[in-house]
Amino acid sequence: MKLIKIKRKTRLEKRYTPKMGRLHTNVTYIKKTILNVIPIKTVHKYRETYYGQIKDCSDCILAK
Incomplete structure (x- = not known):
């Protein structure tokens, strides 16, 4: 039995x-x-653009 696992979860967010x-x-x-x-820590977060490209979330600012 593994103690540490990797989970992937997708959710809808507002970005700017x-x-x-x-x-x-x-x-x-x-x-x-x-x-x-x-959960221990977030390893990575990314988003998919309208054209299907994968982008890192550090280039967008969270909406207020």
């Missing part, structure tokens, strides 16, 4: 980019968990 303005996009979080219940 200077070029496009406000944007509703699916953001995927990759997290390490203990016993598949307790």
Whole structure:
């Protein structure tokens, strides 16, 4: 039995980019968990653009 597992979860978020303005996009979080219940840390988060490209979430600012 593995103690540490990797979970991937996608959810809809509001983002803001200077070029496009406000944007509703699916953001995927990759997290390490203990016993598949307790999250330890977020390893990576990314989003998919309208054209199918994968971009890192550090280039957008969270909407207020």
